[in-house]
Amino acid sequence: MTVYELNLDGLVGPTHHYAGLAPGNTASTTNAYTMSNPAAAAHQGIAKMRLLHSLGVKQAVLPPHERPNLDLLNQLGFTGDPAVQVKTAKKIAPALLSACYSASSMWAANSATVSASCDSHDGRVHFTAANLISHLHRHQEGEFSRKLLMYLFNNNNYFHHHPTLPKTFMTSDEGAANHSRICQNHQSPGINLFVYGKRALTQNPSAPIPLKFPARHTLESSEAIARSHLLNPKHVIFAAQNPAAIDAGVFHNDVIAVANESVFLLHEDAWVNQNTILAELQQKADFKVQIITVLRKQISLAEAVNSYLFNSQLITLPGTQEMILIAPTECAMQNKINQVIDELIADPSNPITKVYYLDLKQSMRNGGGPACLRLRVPLNATELAAMHQPVLVTETLLDILDNWVTKHYRTELQSSDLDDPSLIDESYRALDELTQILQLGAIYPFQ
Ligand code: SUG
Numbered sequence: 001m002t003v004y005e006l007n008l009d010g011l012v013g014p015t016h017h018y019a020g021l022a023p024g025n026t027a028s029t030t031n032a033y034t035m036s037n038p039a040a041a042a043h044q045g046i047a048k049m050r051l052l053h054s055l056g057v058k059q060a061v062l063p064p065h066e067r068p069n070l071d072l073l074n075q076l077g078f079t080g081d082p083a084v085q086v087k088t089a090k091k092i093a094p095a096l097l098s099a100c101y102s103a104s105s106m107w108a109a110n111s112a113t114v115s116a117s118c119d120s121h122d123g124r125v126h127f128t129a130a131n132l133i134s135h136l137h138r139h140q141e142g143e144f145s146r147k148l149l150m151y152l153f154n155n156n157n158y159f160h161h162h163p164t165l166p167k168t169f170m171t172s173d174e175g176a177a178n179h180s181r182i183c184q185n186h187q188s189p190g191i192n193l194f195v196y197g198k199r200a201l202t203q204n205p206s207a208p209i210p211l212k213f214p215a216r217h218t219l220e221s222s223e224a225i226a227r228s229h230l231l232n233p234k235h236v237i238f239a240a241q242n243p244a245a246i247d248a249g250v251f252h253n254d255v256i257a258v259a260n261e262s263v264f265l266l267h268e269d270a271w272v273n274q275n276t277i278l279a280e281l282q283q284k285a286d287f288k289v290q291i292i293t294v295l296r297k298q299i300s301l302a303e304a305v306n307s308y309l310f311n312s313q314l315i316t317l318p319g320t321q322e323m324i325l326i327a328p329t330e331c332a333m334q335n336k337i338n339q340v341i342d343e344l345i346a347d348p349s350n351p352i353t354k355v356y357y358l359d360l361k362q363s364m365r366n367g368g369g370p371a372c373l374r375l376r377v378p379l380n381a382t383e384l385a386a387m388h389q390p391v392l393v394t395e396t397l398l399d400i401l402d403n404w405v406t407k408h409y410r411t412e413l414q415s416s417d418l419d420d421p422s423l424i425d426e427s428y429r430a431l432d433e434l435t436q437i438l439q440l441g442a443i444y445p446f447q
Contacts, residue, residue: 013064
């Protein structure tokens with residue numbers, strides 16, 4: 001049966017702003033406290049969905065989470081009337097207020113890890129929403145991501161939803177941004193490659209560790225997911241992120257590597273013992289894996305992080321053998337990166353034939369490129385038909401969403417505005433209307 005790769009994109013929420021909440025993500029720290037444009041951010045994300053839809057790729061939309069998260073403010077000791085909560089938090093702990101307002105659920109690649117039914121022993125699609133415990137503003141996503149995914153993929157015959165992993169340092173999980181499925185084509189069983197930043201239990205004391213920035217994701221979390229998703233251990237690989245890459249700002253593997261079907265595009269400095277891992281990948285795969293390694297003499301780690309080349313989406317054009325790259329415009333503006341992309345496209349030995357450059361600046365300024373904004377969900381035709389259909393993108397839905405954004409979103413927002421009580425109502429009103437557009441029922445706690 002045909003298997004589609006559904007791209008489930010996080011819709012940018014109305015409170016998108018820059019607050020420097022993610023140390024180790026250089027874009028987040030560099031752009032902290034600058035002015036954001038939530039409306040432009042959401043339109044840019046919708047434009048990306050529109051492009052993929054127009055190319056015939058299956059595309060769906062994942063709604064934003066409820067922000068501000070007044071329950072989290074309560075938990076942090078800011079109680080009372082919502083207007084008082086936000087005013088007090090702004091005075092005493094503005095960073096905590098930013099966390100409660102963060103629109104970070106837009107980066108759907110961190111929302112969950114998903115396994116294809118043809119990779120799992122029980123023939124179902126498995127989901128584990130990521131606990132994202134490494135940051136306060138992200139940890140609040142875990143349970144609601146799980147609830148949303150259960151709503152969208154609500155059929156036990158086809159879908160199995162696991163609880164988020166225990167919310168501890170040992171099982172720190174950042175989701176699909178650290179997972180790649182390599183397969184001959186979407187319908188054939190794949191090799192599941194999990195990339196981790198640290199071992200929580202069995203770290204060799206003499207092994208190098210990042211010195212500047214934190215490693216987020218543990219080996220123990222990836223191992224737990226591979227077990228509970230019933231993946232065949234013979235088709236699973238675990239690789240460690242290169243600590244030097246983490247220190248250069250590679251906070252997730254999808255900042256330095258991208259796979260699609262049998263093609264793997266990555267930087268030479270992505271992992272520890274990279275050649276051994278790539279040899280294991282080729283040996284475990286019963287098909288030819290086409291590995292395209294970009295050398296540090298072509299692009300340095302810093303240039304890879306600044307351009308987000310490897311955070312491009314690599315997509316098979318439906319009905320063809322061709323692949324296209326959806327890259328951020330930042331790549332087009334840097335000669336060296338441009339040159340690498342031009343060479344990739346000109347090289348007939350790989351299936352990449354075209355690049356589309358997209359303006360995703362609003363998200364990029366917080367360290368989120370094209371690949372961060374989407375969760376890949378491999379689904380056969382029956383599974384696709386069994387999911388919640390109103391989130392599947394059509395031109396009409398995208399038009400409705402663009403109008404909805406224009407109606408509800410501000411065009412300017414900065415962290416110093418977050419004590420404005422009217423922003424609470426604006427945000428909830430927008431989300432309330434969205435649940436009608438996407439036929440989600442009263443999914444938000446405020447409803
Ligand atoms: O977790 N940025 C996100 C970016 C996530 C990108 N996702 C992938 N690589 N898949 C993060 O670092 C910044 C929020 C702020 O500073 O306001 C932030 O959370």
